[in-house]
Amino acid sequence: MSAGVPVLSADRSQAAQPDRGAELAAVCASCHRLDGHDQGIPSIIGFDEATLVAKMVAFKSDERSSQIMRVMSLSLSAEDLTAVAHYLAGQHKDTNPR
Amino acid sequence: MTDCTRRTFGCLLGASCVAALGSRTARSQAKARVVVVGGGVGGATAAKYLALSANTLEVTLIEPKPQYTTCFFSNLYLAGMRSLASLTHGYEPLARRYGIRIVQESVATIDPAAKTVGLESGAKLDYDRLIVAPGIAFKFDAIEGYDEAAAQILPHAWVAGPQTQLLREQLEAMEDGGVFVLTAPPNPFRCPPGPYERACLIAAYFKQFKPRSKILILDAKDSFFEQDLFQDAWERHFPDMIEWLPAQFTGGIKAVDVKTRSIRTEAGNFVAAVANVIPPQVAGRLAQKGGLVDASGWCPVDPLTFESKQQPGIHVIGDAALAGEMPKSAFAANSQAKMCAFAVAALLTGSEEQSSHLFNTCFTFLAPDDAVSDAISFKPGGGTIKMGNILLSQVGESVQTRREAVRAANGWYDAFTHDVFG
Numbered sequence: 292m293s294a295g296v297p298v299l300s301a302d303r304s305q306a307a308q309p310d311r312g313a314e315l316a317a318v319c320a321s322c323h324r325l326d327g328h329d330q331g332i333p334s335i336i337g338f339d340e341a342t343l344v345a346k347m348v349a350f351k352s353d354e355r356s357s358q359i360m361r362v363m364s365l366s367l368s369a370e371d372l373t374a375v376a377h378y379l380a381g382q383h384k385d386t387n388p389r
Numbered sequence: 390m391t392d393c394t395r396r397t398f399g400c401l402l403g404a405s406c407v408a409a410l411g412s413r414t415a416r417s418q419a420k421a422r423v424v425v426v427g428g429g430v431g432g433a434t435a436a437k438y439l440a441l442s443a444n445t446l447e448v449t450l451i452e453p454k455p456q457y458t459t460c461f462f463s464n465l466y467l468a469g470m471r472s473l474a475s476l477t478h479g480y481e482p483l484a485r486r487y488g489i490r491i492v493q494e495s496v497a498t499i500d501p502a503a504k505t506v507g508l509e510s511g512a513k514l515d516y517d518r519l520i521v522a523p524g525i526a527f528k529f530d531a532i533e534g535y536d537e538a539a540a541q542i543l544p545h546a547w548v549a550g551p552q553t554q555l556l557r558e559q560l561e562a563m564e565d566g567g568v569f570v571l572t573a574p575p576n577p578f579r580c581p582p583g584p585y586e587r588a589c590l591i592a593a594y595f596k597q598f599k600p601r602s603k604i605l606i607l608d609a610k611d612s613f614f615e616q617d618l619f620q621d622a623w624e625r626h627f628p629d630m631i632e633w634l635p636a637q638f639t640g641g642i643k644a645v646d647v648k649t650r651s652i653r654t655e656a657g658n659f660v661a662a663v664a665n666v667i668p669p670q671v672a673g674r675l676a677q678k679g680g681l682v683d684a685s686g687w688c689p690v691d692p693l694t695f696e697s698k699q700q701p702g703i704h705v706i707g708d709a710a711l712a713g714e715m716p717k718s719a720f721a722a723n724s725q726a727k728m729c730a731f732a733v734a735a736l737l738t739g740s741e742e743q744s745s746h747l748f749n750t751c752f753t754f755l756a757p758d759d760a761v762s763d764a765i766s767f768k769p770g771g772g773t774i775k776m777g778n779i780l781l782s783q784v785g786e787s788v789q790t791r792r793e794a795v796r797a798a799n800g801w802y803d804a805f806t807h808d809v810f811g
Contacts, residue, residue: 311743317438317727318746320808321720322801331800358780359750362764365778366746 312378315371319379322359327384336382343376420447421737424506424516426496426675428452428480430459430719431522431707433809434726439520440487442734448487449514451506453495455479457810458549460580461719462802467546467557468590470757476549478810486811499679501700518733520695521681521688522707522722523673524548525579528686531669532572533644533653542647543664547579559663560591565599567662570652572642573608577687578670579708579717581614582753587665589619589755592627604631605659607642607652609669611635614716615753615763621784622755672709679703687711692769693742694732695725704729713774715767721749723809747774752798760794761786 316325323329327336335343349355350364367375423446425436436450458477465471483489492514498507499519506514527545529536535543546556560569569591573584588604595602604627612635613619623631640655651660671677671686681688681697688705689698692713697703706729707722715721728745735742747767754760761782767774782794 314727314731314743314745318724318748320804321723321748322750322804324804324807326807329800330803331796331798332804358782359762359764362750362766362778362780363748366748366766 310374310378311371312374312376315367315375316378316382318363319375325379325382327382334384335379336384338380340373340376340380343379344372347372347376420445421517422447422449422515423518423520423733423737424514425450425520425522426452426506427522427524427673427707428454428457428491429522429524429707429722430809431524431722431726432520433457433480433483434723435520435522435706435730436489437483437487437809438727438730439734440483440489442730443738443740445738446734447490449490449492450480450483451492451494451496451508451514452480453493455493458553459719459806460547460549460583463546463549463553464583464587464590465754466553467560467587468594468757469557470590473554478806480810482811496675499675499700499703501679501703504702516702517737518702518704520704520706520729520733521675521679521709522705522726523675523709525670525708525717526673526677528669528671532642532666534647535645535666535668539645539647540666543645543650543666545667546665547583547667547670556663556665560594563599563602563662566601567599568603568605568660569595569663569665570605570607570659570661571665572652572667573606573610573613574667574669575609577717578667581716581718582619582751584667585613585615585619586753586755588631588633589622589626590757592623592630593757595630596627602630602662605661606631606633607639607654607659608633608635609642611637615761615781617784618753618755618761618782622759626756626759670708672705676705676709681705681709683711685711692772692774693728694736695729696732704733713767713769714776715747715774716749716751718749718751720751720805721747723805724748750801752794752801754795754798755791758795759788759791760798761791762794762797 323335327334347364350360423439425432436448439446440448456477456479462476466473480491484491495509496506497509504516544552544556546552588606592604642654644653650664651658672682672688676682676688681699683689688709689711690705695704695706697705706725708717724747750764752760752762763781765779766777768777
């Protein structure tokens with residue numbers, strides 16, 4: 292198992308609820324590398340939870356300009372935003388990228 | 390909202406990760422089996438995210454080809470801006486990193502009653518859930534004279550690989566001053582901006598190497614996606630090089646003649662030096678074979694789980710699916726695959742299914758240093774999938790904005806293919 296992928300490790304064998312943050316991070320992974328090795332796309336790895344939430348709120352209110360991120364941020368509820376920021380803040384730049 | 394204390398993520402070291410996964414107890418002794426058919430963007434993404442979702446699933450990906458060449462970004466190859474190798478991806482990382490069983494074979498039959506998939510070799514695979522991502526097939530009977538043999542002379546290049554290579558060779562061999570004719574298909578079809586981006590990038594190639602050449606687009610439609618952006622770019626970058634003829638002017642594309650390399654419309658015959666015929670499309674052959682298509686030629690699905698409305702237990706994702714207002718694109722296929730994978734994992738492990746997000750974003754090249762992007766969110770509702778927020782690039786954006794989009798586009802390709810195949 293390599294780093295930089297959303298490990299959806301909620302214990303589904305116990306019929307537990309899957310982790311919301313990890314499932315939402317899977318959406319991020321369509322454009323951002325979760326191993327932190329982006330080129331040309333801003334990295335979302337290496338920030339704390341509060342910073343990530345602040346960035347997304349800025350996209351929502353159009354203070355940061357990116358139409359892609361604006362559409363993404365508008366689709367996320369405050370709870371979703373916190374969940375995905377919490378998950379991403381726990382990820383680290385992979386020292387051994389692909 | 391999930392409980393923060395329950396999160397146990399961020400295992401970064403291979404050993405600890407495997408240990409964490411292995412410590413889970415299986416719900417039952419036998420692992421639930423998910424078979425995914427089709428190793429394009431939808432199928433590969435679904436297999437990966439199923440394997441990541443629960444260690445109690447046995448995930449098999451069936452794909453006859455050893456590698457996949459992406460149709461997205463293949464217009465850059467046609468323009469000489471990227472190699473075909475840079476667009477080609479293997480399945481080895483999916484097997485090695487996630488334990489997905491890769492079966493390099495063609496599927497011959499699907500038996501929904503017995504829940505088995507029959508392979509060309511005669512072997513049968515049992516499944517608890519089947520995910521089918523067959524992509525597109527061409528309606529070869531729609532244009533008189535255009536069949537698989539004709540496609541060897543007049544390539545469609547709408548499934549990337551040898552067809553794309555053939556079109557590139559023909560463009561390279563074409564003499565300066567030739568007319569390149571591209572026929573654009575009726576809706577719905579794979580990659581709505583694709584034919585028009587292709588015209589832009591081939592024009593960029595002509596401008597540099599064959600400046601007296603012309604491009605003629607014969608369209609089966611009267612309008613197309615982001616038309617204002619494209620027409621603005623054609624005027625700015627390639628004045629007098631690209632001509633677009635909508636169906637109302639030509640009466641539609643009726644026939645091709647391979648010998649004379651010509652395209653016949655109701656209004657007249659157009660002779661090409663190189664012709665790229667992109668035919669009308671339907672769901673891939675496996676969808677037809679599996680009884681998954683309706684009268685439209687595409688596969689009706691549940692908008693939350695992508696389970697077929699015609700064959701319970703079988704899910705259809707990607708270009709083949711009738712996914713409401715979602716376009717047929719690699720990004721949409723990737724987005725649908727994740728939603729479907731989470732839904733299937735929830736069904737098979739008995740965990741709670743949560744609402745998910747569907748998106749499409751698209752980077753489109755108008756010239757080598759001019760790209761645009763769009764983003765659309767989608768919501769399941771009322772038995773279909775509807776558009777939510779939509780933001781598109783606008784005519785008149787700064788040169789800087791467009792150059793930044795070129796850089797973002799290339800970065801996106803890397804991250805996206807890493808998400809799908811890495």
